Amino acid sequence: MSDEKSFFGKIGGVITSSHKDEEIERLNNLLNDYQKKLAESDDMISKLNDEVNSYKSSLDEANTSIGELKALLSDKDDRIDCLNKENVGLDSKCSQLEARLSSLEDELSTAKTDLLAYNKLKHEIEDSHMEDSTKYKSRIKQLNDELLILKTDVLAYDKLHRAMQFID
Numbered sequence: 387m388s389d390e391k392s393f394f395g396k397i398g399g400v401i402t403s404s405h406k407d408e409e410i411e412r413l414n415n416l417l418n419d420y421q422k423k424l425a426e427s428d429d430m431i432s433k434l435n436d437e438v439n440s441y442k443s444s445l446d447e448a449n450t451s452i453g454e455l456k457a458l459l460s461d462k463d464d465r466i467d468c469l470n471k472e473n474v475g476l477d478s479k480c481s482q483l484e485a486r487l488s489s490l491e492d493e494l495s496t497a498k499t500d501l502l503a504y505n506k507l508k509h510e511i512e513d514s515h516m517e518d519s520t521k522y523k524s525r526i527k528q529l530n531d532e533l534l535i536l537k538t539d540v541l542a543y544d545k546l547h548r549a550m551q552f553i554d
Contacts, residue, residue, distance in 0.1 A: 421526070437504065452494060462480055
């Protein structure tokens with residue numbers, strides 16, 4: 387019995403069942419909050435993965451367009467050599483195609499830069515998610531341990547209370 391008194395003295399005197407219930411409810415709410423934050427992080431990573439995949443698809447399409455335009459430009463250059471004497475207007479068309487090719491190459495370069503930035507961001511978010519996940523899991527374990535201690539305290543209190551009633 388002296389062990390029980392010193393135990394309850396360490397935690398601030400006799401704790402009522404309602405206080406423990408409130409603490410358990412608070413810890414359960416905190417646990418739920420951490421689990422929601424973890425789910426939100428997972429959703430964010432999923433959305434970023436979708437966005438990265440979209441950029442990869444756009445990059446593939448741009449590469450295909452550039453290859454097609456380069457082949458087209460090569461054909462046009464050969465034809466221009468043959469028709470240059472007859473039609474000066476083809477020079478203008480060639481310039482437009484070269485400008486378009488240059489524009490697409492610029493877009494491709496920008497897309498590659500964006501893709502690298504998004505991949506870097508994705509890795510940073512994944513790293514952050516891993517850190518957060520580890521913290522949340524650790525906190526969840528800590529809360530579960532605290533919850534177990536509180537439940538044990540409630541049981542000990544109930545035993546003590548029943549024993550005290552039995553003695554009376």
